[in-house]
Structure formats: structure tokens, C-alpha cells
Amino acid sequence: MAEIYKMHGIKKILYEFKLQFVITIIFLLIWLAFYLLNPPAFSNPFTYTSIMGVVPFTIIPAISLTLVIIAGEIDLSFASVMALGPLVMALTWQAFGEPTPLGILLGLLAGLGAGLLNGILITKLGIPSLIATIGTLFLWRGVVLVVTEGFSIPLGEFRNTLIYSIFVGRVFGIPVQFFWAIVLAIIFWIILNRHKFGAYIYYIGDNRTAARMVGINVDRVLITVYAIHGMVAAFAGILDSLEMATFWPALGDIYMLKSIASVVIGGTPVTGGVGTIYGTFLGGMILGFIEMGVLASGVSGFWIRLVHGVVIIIALAAQGIIRKGELAKIRIMRLLTT
Amino acid sequence: MPEKNIVEMHNIVKKFGAVVALKGVDFYVRENEIVGLVGDNGAGKSTLVKILFGIHASDEGEIIIKGKKYKRLTPKKAYELGIVLIHQERTLCENHPIWRNVFMGRELTNRFGFLKIKEMKELAYKSLAALELTKMPVDTPVKYLSGGYKQGVQISRAFTFEADLVILDEPTVALSLAEVQKVLDYVRELKRKGKSAIFISHNIYHVYPVVDRFVILNRGEVVAEFYKKDLTPEDLSEIMISIARTGKVPKEYEELNLYKKASPQSAS
Numbered sequence A: 001m002a003e004i005y006k007m008h009g010i011k012k013i014l015y016e017f018k019l020q021f022v023i024t025i026i027f028l029l030i031w032l033a034f035y036l037l038n039p040p041a042f043s044n045p046f047t048y049t050s051i052m053g054v055v056p057f058t059i060i061p062a063i064s065l066t067l068v069i070i071a072g073e074i075d076l077s078f079a080s081v082m083a084l085g086p087l088v089m090a091l092t093w094q095a096f097g098e099p100t101p102l103g104i105l106l107g108l109l110a111g112l113g114a115g116l117l118n119g120i121l122i123t124k125l126g127i128p129s130l131i132a133t134i135g136t137l138f139l140w141r142g143v144v145l146v147v148t149e150g151f152s153i154p155l156g157e158f159r160n161t162l163i164y165s166i167f168v169g170r171v172f173g174i175p176v177q178f179f180w181a182i183v184l185a186i187i188f189w190i191i192l193n194r195h196k197f198g199a200y201i202y203y204i205g206d207n208r209t210a211a212r213m214v215g216i217n218v219d220r221v222l223i224t225v226y227a228i229h230g231m232v233a234a235f236a237g238i239l240d241s242l243e244m245a246t247f248w249p250a251l252g253d254i255y256m257l258k259s260i261a262s263v264v265i266g267g268t269p270v271t272g273g274v275g276t277i278y279g280t281f282l283g284g285m286i287l288g289f290i291e292m293g294v295l296a297s298g299v300s301g302f303w304i305r306l307v308h309g310v311v312i313i314i315a316l317a318a319q320g321i322i323r324k325g326e327l328a329k330i331r332i333m334r335l336l337t338t
Numbered sequence B: 001m002p003e004k005n006i007v008e009m010h011n012i013v014k015k016f017g018a019v020v021a022l023k024g025v026d027f028y029v030r031e032n033e034i035v036g037l038v039g040d041n042g043a044g045k046s047t048l049v050k051i052l053f054g055i056h057a058s059d060e061g062e063i064i065i066k067g068k069k070y071k072r073l074t075p076k077k078a079y080e081l082g083i084v085l086i087h088q089e090r091t092l093c094e095n096h097p098i099w100r101n102v103f104m105g106r107e108l109t110n111r112f113g114f115l116k117i118k119e120m121k122e123l124a125y126k127s128l129a130a131l132e133l134t135k136m137p138v139d140t141p142v143k144y145l146s147g148g149y150k151q152g153v154q155i156s157r158a159f160t161f162e163a164d165l166v167i168l169d170e171p172t173v174a175l176s177l178a179e180v181q182k183v184l185d186y187v188r189e190l191k192r193k194g195k196s197a198i199f200i201s202h203n204i205y206h207v208y209p210v211v212d213r214f215v216i217l218n219r220g221e222v223v224a225e226f227y228k229k230d231l232t233p234e235d236l237s238e239i240m241i242s243i244a245r246t247g248k249v250p251k252e253y254e255e256l257n258l259y260k261k262a263s264p265q266s267a268s
């Protein structure tokens, strides 16, 4: 027992990454279940490219949200920031009459600004993040509604331009936004696991007082995390508006709970200190597979929520069991290291 | 023996709301000197060293480190000046491996901030080996360790860092006798290498063997300072009891008390 951390190879990997292992199994089981329910649909590449076309809008904001949650905080406002970013872009494009990269840049900056505001409210004014981001959730959605007066902004005229293909084109039939999700996942994995900044995010979530006492600038790290998250959310919103070739004022609303669910299914607990990008990515994939699977199996779309709910609960139950087992192990190991 | 002060703190006042934790403390550490900072619970020992390390800002007073004056330090600045503080409180991240905890806040990185993981693991292993804590691989999350082992991980932070002034705040509390000896050996090693240290402890028998000078803090004030060579542990024990009871040093020891004879400023 005391030798758990002296294990090698497969055994050690299974032990250390058991949460990821479990989430992978759940993902494969769901895949198998839908395949058995409807083999033709799940043998058809089109099904998969359809999933890849839509999951990035859930997964991309969930990736940066993972950082926020690892740091022991939460953000709800990203759902509105997902509309703020593309709104700024759409207005810029309208003003210029062409899809200028400046529009994208300004859209991302708007997201960055929204994130900075969250970070400052939470750290400098000490407002709990749940409350602060409910405030900014309303604020930015309100701004979007007032500016658009509730109307959509068509972007169809800008289709078939380079900028479209870069963000939401198709490569060998695969939606480019899925590659963006993978690239962002890799970048954020590297930040979290190989960079000082990622280490600080984990420490702040694990033991904030300790982080302060060893000299980590907690406020600055948190503000940066929120700023990054705001920018990434704006980016996801921009992708969605491009994919749909329109900006609509409710953009982002449906992703709030799905992105949070992706993080949580993926094994990042809301208590902070631990969590993985891999889990979040698969969490998002699971939700996407369920949506497509339910539709493909021919039953009513109303089933989607129900199946989502069941899977979320199963994933959380599995995590709960694993963590309980760990507590027992901790007690034994502590005795053995005395 | 060199007579230069590596650190001087003048008239340090610190209030926490209505609580006055430090009431104008003068304190100094000489180059290559080991100072034992002792005193009852709540005397203000931890607060004093936290101000020196930049965790708290003092309300009044000034700090001089290596001849330069500072109004407000930060831990980052303190590290740069060669000061390391091992906290009395547990400052560990339980879910993270030993090696990350050893380097927490002071990671070895390349110039882009990417972690030098292999180097940190090796150095962490060496530092823990100095305390004979090699039972568990450095990949082990800290939550699996016993209290004493955790304390060892925390202390080993000082070992990875060539500090000029090491501050140990009650480092021996959770340790076994053998582990206490390792910590004392480490402090002796600092002395041999020409470094300085502040050793805070409740247990004067732990401090006594390694220090050069004692500073006794009582209710936010320095009440006495003695050279170790002037006292036996029993003398010190008697003095401490008297201070706890009456706030005063017994008369027969008063002439050995450096604090009344010479203010720290003139000692420099």
C-alpha cells in the first residue's frame, strides 16, 4: 500500500489518472450504446463531422473555464461575453463593409475587457465570483440587447472569404473550429502543466493562504485567468456567429450550463485545486455525442436534457466513489509515513 | 566575527484592528549570526518575521537589509535579497506532489516561465534526503504524508535555496527527535557556510544548541537579549518563566541583558 507511488508503468498511470480513465470509459460506453442503437448513423462520417461542427462552441469556453474553476472560482458571465465579442466584430465588419481581421481583434479585446472587469470585481472589491459574474452576465447581455434592439445581424455576405475558412472552414470535410478546439486544449494543457502560471492557478485553488504566504501574487493571477477566459469566450462566440453566418442576440445562452457541465463531468471539482483539460474536452464530447445520438436514434429532442442529466449524475457519482476510496488510502498512507 | 548587520528592523509597530501585535520592536541579525527568537504564544514572533519577509506591512518603522532601507517589502523582493521564511503554518498544497510543494512560489524556470521539472525533482530529492525523508518518491501528493513528513517537506524548501538569511518559524513542532536533530544540523551548516538565521521556537532546548544570541519577545515588545555563552539552558528557562509571570527579567540576570545596556542601533 505504501508503495503506491513507487509503482511503475500502466499500473501507476491507471492510479494517477483514474479520473481521466473513468471519463474515457464513460465516453466509450456512450459511443458504443449509440452505435448499437443506430449502427448506420454512427458508421457515417457525416455524423462525426456534424458533432465536430458544434461541440467546439461548448468545449472552447469550457477549456478556459477549467482554469477559473481550478483556481477555486466560477464564472457565469462568459455566456454573455460569447455574444459581446461577435457583436463587436459584426458591427466593425458592417462599418467597414468587409470582414476585416480588425473586427476579430476588437471582438477579442471586448472579451478581454469583460474578463478584466470580472477579475477586478472579484479580487480588488472582494465580491464572490458567483455573485459578481451573475452581475456581469446580465450586464453584457443587456448591452447586447440594447445595442441590437433584439435584432440579428446577418453575416452571410462575408461568406466565402479567407477569414471564414480560417475560422470555420472545412479541411477534408472536418470543421476547422474543431481544430481550434484541439489547438486551444493543447495550449492550455501546456500552460497548466508545464508553466509557472498554471502551477500558480493550481496552488491558488488548492490553498490560497499558502499561495499568498510563499509570495504568489494571487490577485494578479486571478485577474489574468479571468481576462484569458473572457477572451476565449469571445473567440468561441465569434466562431459560432461565423458558423451560423449570423449574429443573434441570444448567442451563448445555451452554452453556459453545457460548458460548466463539461468541466464538471471531466472531473474538475468546483472546490478547485485539481482538474484537467483532457477531462473537460471529453466532457464536452460526451455532451455532443449525446445530442447527436439522441437525434439520430429518432426519439424526440426532448430526451437530450434527460440523458445529459443522467450522464452528469453518473459521472459525478463515479468521481464521488473514487474520492471516497482515496480518503481511506490517505489515512493508511499517513500512518505508514510517520 | 564580522559585526555588520544583515538585517535591522527599527521601531516596528503592527496593529491588527484593536490588537497591537508589535509595539515598536527593534531587532537585528548580524552577518553569520544565528538568532533565537523566543517568547510566549502571541508574543508577536511570527508577525515580526512576516513583516521582514513582506507578508505583512508594518504600520510604523523601517527595515534595513544589507545596508538598504525598505519601507515595504514583498516576498518576491525578500527572495531576491536572499531571505527565505519557513512558515509556522502549513503552507502546502495537499493535492500536489512533494517536488512542486518544495518549489512552490520559487519555481525553477527557463526565461519564458516554463518549468524545469527534471531539475526541480532532483533538487527536491536531494533536499529531502538531507532530512532523511526519502521513504516516498517526490511525485507523491502531499496529502498522503504524515504531519512530520509534511513539516519536513516544508523545511526542505530552505535547503533548495542558497539564502543568506534563513528564517525558521517553529520548525520543530511536528518533528520526531531524529528529525529535530537534522534541522539543528542544517542550522549549524548555515553557520559554517557564513550564513545567518532566525530560529523561532517554543522549545528553548531545541534552539539553545545552535544559536549565538537570544531575543526574547513579550506581548509585542523585546524585553531581553542575551548571548548564549552567558547563559545555561536552565538560566534561560528561569528567565522565560519570570517574564511570563511578571514581564520582567530576574534581577540577577539583568546585567547580562544586552537589550537594556545597548540599544540595537548602537550595536551595529
Ligand SMILES: Nc1ncnc2c1ncn2[C@@H]1O[C@H](COP(=O)(O)OP(=O)(O)O)[C@@H](O)[C@H]1O
Residues within 6 Å of the ligand: B016, B019, B020, B021, B039, B040, B041, B042, B043, B044, B045, B046, B047, B048
Ligand atoms: N493575521 C492576523 N490577524 C489578526 N491578528 C493577528 C494576525 N496575526 C497575528 N495576530 C495577532 O497578533 C498577535 C501576535 O501573534 P503572532 O505573531 O502569531 O505571535 P507568536 O508567533 O509569537 O505566537 C496575537 O495576538 C495574534 O492573535
Ligand SMILES: [Mg+2]
Residues within 6 Å of the ligand: B045, B046, B047, B088, B169, B170
Ligand atoms: Mg508564531
